[in-house]
Amino acid sequence: MATIIDLKDITVTFKNKASTVHAVQDVSLQVEAGDTYGIVGYSGAGKSTLVRVINYLQKPTSGTAIVNGQALGKLDKDQLRVARRKIGMIFQHFNLMNSRTIAGNIEYPLRYSKLTKAGRAKKVQELLALVGLSDKADAYPAQLSGGQKQRVGIARALANDPEILLCDEATSALDPKTTGEIIDLLKRLNQQLHITIVFITHEMSAVKSLCNHVAVMEAGKIVERGALLDIFSNPQQALTRDFINTATQLDTALAEVRKQPAVINLPANARLVHLSYTGASTDQPLIAGLYQQYGITANILYGNIEFLQDVPVGNLIVILTGDTTKLPTAFSQLRDQGVTVTLLDPKGDAVD
Amino acid sequence: MSILNKFLPNVMPIWDQVWQATLETLYMTFFSAIIAGILGLIVGILLVVYDQGGIMPHPAVYSILDKIVNIFRSIPFVILLAVIYPLTRLLVHTTIGNTAALVPLVVGTIPFYARQVQNALVQVDGGIIEAAQAMGASNIDIIFRVYLREGLPDLIRVSVLTLISLIGLTAMAGAVGAGGLGNLAVSIGYQRFQNDVTFVAMIIILIMVFIVQGVGDWLTRLTTHV
Ligand SMILES: Nc1ncnc2c1ncn2[C@@H]1O[C@H](COP(=O)(O)OP(=O)(O)OP(=O)(O)O)[C@@H](O)[C@H]1O
Ligand SMILES: [Mg+2]
Numbered sequence: 001m002a003t004i005i006d007l008k009d010i011t012v013t014f015k016n017k018a019s020t021v022h023a024v025q026d027v028s029l030q031v032e033a034g035d036t037y038g039i040v041g042y043s044g045a046g047k048s049t050l051v052r053v054i055n056y057l058q059k060p061t062s063g064t065a066i067v068n069g070q071a072l073g074k075l076d077k078d079q080l081r082v083a084r085r086k087i088g089m090i091f092q093h094f095n096l097m098n099s100r101t102i103a104g105n106i107e108y109p110l111r112y113s114k115l116t117k118a119g120r121a122k123k124v125q126e127l128l129a130l131v132g133l134s135d136k137a138d139a140y141p142a143q144l145s146g147g148q149k150q151r152v153g154i155a156r157a158l159a160n161d162p163e164i165l166l167c168d169e170a171t172s173a174l175d176p177k178t179t180g181e182i183i184d185l186l187k188r189l190n191q192q193l194h195i196t197i198v199f200i201t202h203e204m205s206a207v208k209s210l211c212n213h214v215a216v217m218e219a220g221k222i223v224e225r226g227a228l229l230d231i232f233s234n235p236q237q238a239l240t241r242d243f244i245n246t247a248t249q250l251d252t253a254l255a256e257v258r259k260q261p262a263v264i265n266l267p268a269n270a271r272l273v274h275l276s277y278t279g280a281s282t283d284q285p286l287i288a289g290l291y292q293q294y295g296i297t298a299n300i301l302y303g304n305i306e307f308l309q310d311v312p313v314g315n316l317i318v319i320l321t322g323d324t325t326k327l328p329t330a331f332s333q334l335r336d337q338g339v340t341v342t343l344l345d346p347k348g349d350a351v352d
Numbered sequence: 353m354s355i356l357n358k359f360l361p362n363v364m365p366i367w368d369q370v371w372q373a374t375l376e377t378l379y380m381t382f383f384s385a386i387i388a389g390i391l392g393l394i395v396g397i398l399l400v401v402y403d404q405g406g407i408m409p410h411p412a413v414y415s416i417l418d419k420i421v422n423i424f425r426s427i428p429f430v431i432l433l434a435v436i437y438p439l440t441r442l443l444v445h446t447t448i449g450n451t452a453a454l455v456p457l458v459v460g461t462i463p464f465y466a467r468q469v470q471n472a473l474v475q476v477d478g479g480i481i482e483a484a485q486a487m488g489a490s491n492i493d494i495i496f497r498v499y500l501r502e503g504l505p506d507l508i509r510v511s512v513l514t515l516i517s518l519i520g521l522t523a524m525a526g527a528v529g530a531g532g533l534g535n536l537a538v539s540i541g542y543q544r545f546q547n548d549v550t551f552v553a554m555i556i557i558l559i560m561v562f563i564v565q566g567v568g569d570w571l572t573r574l575t576t577h578v
Binding site: 055057081082083084085087088089091093095096097098099100108109112140141142156159160166 | 477479480482483484485486487488489490497498501502504575577578
């Protein structure tokens, strides 16, 4: 597949009299055409600044952005405006025009297209149908729910048939159910229209259900990136684990687990362990194997299996009890089977 | 008729003069509103787009415009009337009468209206502007199709405010040489102690204000979609 977004050594520095903020520092990022790419990070990490470089709403202090085959920095104002029509964008607060109807909002970007008036009306109808809002054409934004407003935002962003859809915290103002619906819609658009999606968020759970790739940002830098499955099954950075544990609700589960009497009074020959595994390893009878080979018993305190891109990802929190001399051997065998084994401190509050 | 004669003894004989004064006030209000409206709107828009967070940030130009507006807003209108004599003579070759009054009325109203327009337009959500930019809208597009349209209810509100204050200013201009209801109230009602004339002038001005306010409220409701 071809690279559709190619950011090279992007740095964005905001200077004013009082202070200098390094919002993005030397970030390179490639996104393949048709991919769904998530960028997660806490507030102030520089996600919005980075994504705004992709349509040059933010001119970088240094570095180059090649999008849709064009070096945006080399375009003049008018060329840039034309280029932006092939890069849709949706926002956390939807940013619809209150003075226009839903149809009017969606039609707004079409005034730059070559369509006739009738052609534009038809296109608006198609877009409304695509996002499931055909009956709201004549309503005003104030009459819509948040989820509906975001659907309008999506329809508007798609008006000029863009190659890329940038989503800046597009689901952060929505409740979990509506978030799921918007994610499903984006997924469908990605599959049907092959539109490339860049999805900025502080919620790993949204990335988990939408994206093929994920990058984690902190203090203006990408600290970790990769295929979703790799990141989820084998996160390298503490920050990444943080996001994942929130998404899989492992952190809340662990807090509960630590309140259990079995954990509080953990005997000397027992260990509190977090086992996580993906794909093939879930086919193996892990727990039974431990008992048969080493006489180690497992008390499952928490278990969760979910599917990331149709691959099962399992997380177990267990108390393993047995001959303490055999535990290390058992652990290394589990690791050989592709299971990530993390010893947990029964009292601490970090998962590590 | 006899009741009117009893309560408005001085007004009845000069109804045609009252009517004439009303027309003069309408004339001054209307033309200065048009001219100051257009120029004030332009200055207001420039203040918004050149501002730091605007679509064409330009600190130097902004700060000059901003200072000019502030200075002119600080001059009391009565003093402006006097100070502006030479300009008036230059522009309309006379310094008395209704047309001459247009000059100070316009000059006094532009900065006031410009600031009001600025305040109305900065209310437009920056996110909407950003969305338009992301869609490839040009700056001219953003001014006319986003700022002016999204800000319309607020623009109407501040225009009504300005119009009402302008009606007040015409009365003041009337007191120092222009015609209109202000002149009527001062030169006849006040100086000849004919209180009924002053009273009628006041009522007519109040009616004008109520009509402007009513039409404005109606337009605001028509353009607000919440
Ligand atoms: N126009 C600007 N002028 C000055 N500083 C800015 C500007 N825009 C962003 N910043 C700063 O750059 C840093 C990164 O901001 P950015 O909005 O990219 O973060 P973010 O990851 O999107 O955060 P959030 O999740 O809160 O949206 C912050 O410290 C912010 O204060
Ligand atoms: Mg942001």
